[in-house]
Amino acid sequence: MRLSVFNKNAIVLLALAIPVLLVYGYSHSVSTGVVQQEKISSNANRLSFFLRELNEGLDQLWKIAFVIAEDPDFLELRHVSDFRSDFERLRARKLATEKLMIQSSALVWNNEISVYSPETGVGVSTNPFRPADAEQLLQRGYESWVPEFRSGSAGEQLYFIRHMLHPFLVDGDPSKAGMVVEVAIASGSMSEMLDRFQEGSAGLPFLYTPSHDPITGSGGRSDLIEHAVAALKGTALADRGYSFVSLDGRKYIMNYDKSSALGWYLIDLTPVGDLLAPISNIRNLFYVTIGLLLLLGIISVSFLYRSVQLPIVQLMNGIKRLKRGEYSTRMIAKRNNEFDYLLVQFNLMAEEIQHLIEKVYSERFDRQDAQLKQLQSQINPHFLYNSFAFIQSMAQLDNKKAIVAVTQHLSKYYRYTTRVDLPFAELSEEMALISNYLEIYKMQIHRLIYRIDMPESMGRLVIPRLIVQPIVENAIKYGVEAKEGVGEIRITGSESASAFRIVVEDSGMGMSHTEVADLETSMEETPEGRGSYGLWNIHQRLRRFYGTETGLVFSQSPLGGLLVEINIPKSGRQQDETSKEEVGHAGHFDR
Numbered sequence: 001m002r003l004s005v006f007n008k009n010a011i012v013l014l015a016l017a018i019p020v021l022l023v024y025g026y027s028h029s030v031s032t033g034v035v036q037q038e039k040i041s042s043n044a045n046r047l048s049f050f051l052r053e054l055n056e057g058l059d060q061l062w063k064i065a066f067v068i069a070e071d072p073d074f075l076e077l078r079h080v081s082d083f084r085s086d087f088e089r090l091r092a093r094k095l096a097t098e099k100l101m102i103q104s105s106a107l108v109w110n111n112e113i114s115v116y117s118p119e120t121g122v123g124v125s126t127n128p129f130r131p132a133d134a135e136q137l138l139q140r141g142y143e144s145w146v147p148e149f150r151s152g153s154a155g156e157q158l159y160f161i162r163h164m165l166h167p168f169l170v171d172g173d174p175s176k177a178g179m180v181v182e183v184a185i186a187s188g189s190m191s192e193m194l195d196r197f198q199e200g201s202a203g204l205p206f207l208y209t210p211s212h213d214p215i216t217g218s219g220g221r222s223d224l225i226e227h228a229v230a231a232l233k234g235t236a237l238a239d240r241g242y243s244f245v246s247l248d249g250r251k252y253i254m255n256y257d258k259s260s261a262l263g264w265y266l267i268d269l270t271p272v273g274d275l276l277a278p279i280s281n282i283r284n285l286f287y288v289t290i291g292l293l294l295l296l297g298i299i300s301v302s303f304l305y306r307s308v309q310l311p312i313v314q315l316m317n318g319i320k321r322l323k324r325g326e327y328s329t330r331m332i333a334k335r336n337n338e339f340d341y342l343l344v345q346f347n348l349m350a351e352e353i354q355h356l357i358e359k360v361y362s363e364r365f366d367r368q369d370a371q372l373k374q375l376q377s378q379i380n381p382h383f384l385y386n387s388f389a390f391i392q393s394m395a396q397l398d399n400k401k402a403i404v405a406v407t408q409h410l411s412k413y414y415r416y417t418t419r420v421d422l423p424f425a426e427l428s429e430e431m432a433l434i435s436n437y438l439e440i441y442k443m444q445i446h447r448l449i450y451r452i453d454m455p456e457s458m459g460r461l462v463i464p465r466l467i468v469q470p471i472v473e474n475a476i477k478y479g480v481e482a483k484e485g486v487g488e489i490r491i492t493g494s495e496s497a498s499a500f501r502i503v504v505e506d507s508g509m510g511m512s513h514t515e516v517a518d519l520e521t522s523m524e525e526t527p528e529g530r531g532s533y534g535l536w537n538i539h540q541r542l543r544r545f546y547g548t549e550t551g552l553v554f555s556q557s558p559l560g561g562l563l564v565e566i567n568i569p570k571s572g573r574q575q576d577e578t579s580k581e582e583v584g585h586a587g588h589f590d591r
Contacts, residue, residue: 043255055261069166109189114182158187203270311339327354409436428459454493470534479508508561
């Protein structure tokens, strides 16, 4: 299918929008990736800073344990039994307790410090609700930070506990140590750190280890953290990294980093949607803008199509219809623009062309009708002389019966042929004319035989007058008379679903295939300069009344002569009211 210039331009404009969308889509994808990577890197740095601060706090608390283990006032607890009086023993315990409180208050975290001497059974602690527990302090397994629930001033909560044995060369058995120093930090302090870490961030941080419940900030979403912990079950995590997870139908960036001191993971969940919200808003704004531009473009294209393309197509179709001969084509001008003038001028041009064509055809048909009427009004001298000679012979022989018969046939024949004012007749009337015509010839030429086989259903068929008779006359003149012996003329009719068929054939000399082809070709040429006008006139009249699909068809007859076939389409049977009235008058006159 060939595209118009308008369609090509519309496709080009649409094609120009495609690279813009592709480039923006690629730019959006790159921008999204860059923002995500920057956020991942930023979160990793923040996690690292948080853990460094946490580890430094734990190291600071552990260093306090070293200081206490080397402090002479605490070492005296190992020799408290050597003191002479209870006052000295109480003074030593009080001094150790005060120093513990001072060391504990040096840290901002909620912590506990306890000191116990297995040798003397004397211990001190910063927790007044929980004095130094000898049974707990003498347990093994606290060489590193161990999570454990304990009761304190803030109620029961998780503590991270670690023991230091003095002297340091002890094999790890607290009962053999001279002194045990226990330091503990409450998880509530870590929750406060997580709250500060979360301030100004869209993330949700928490501390995680598979063996304990997570440590969260005070404002953390417990349901989301529970889902995250459930998703982490059975997952082996590296020391640090990130991954994308889907929780509650939303996508999150999960950064994680492992604390070297605690062995717990610091995890931060950042919603990707919130992170990319500005970019998504810009993307949506871009798509809305592009959509509006496309909508405006479609409206503009539609307006141009209706205002420019449709009138052009309408003009082109009108020109094509004129080319096909549809001269009644007219355009409807209702757009109130510059094309109205073209459409109006086209209508004027088409009207003028139609008028000229109709005038030419009218003159041509008038000329053909005049020629036909001239032919109809001419009396065939040969036929008339032979008829008069036959009448004279019959008069000399006193054969009144033959004279009456030939004069009756002759009068009916000329009464029908001289009615040039009636262009149409029924087929039954045409067959009656041919019967009279052949009867006259049969009286003159005794070797002539004829047969008319026409269905009764075709008797009312309306046809142009003198369509069949000239063909019969041509068959007698060039067929029967040109050949010695019995001459036969056969006229038959038949009916199909789409047409009526009338066949005239003779047993005359006939024609070769080349001569038949030349005869058919001559039917499409002008008759000027030709000796015979009758068959060409019949062919043109048939086409005039029934269309170009009909006309005379020639072939060799099985009888030996020429076969002439007339096909009349059933769609061509509908004549105008004038023609029907003329047929009615003609039938009344002939009867």
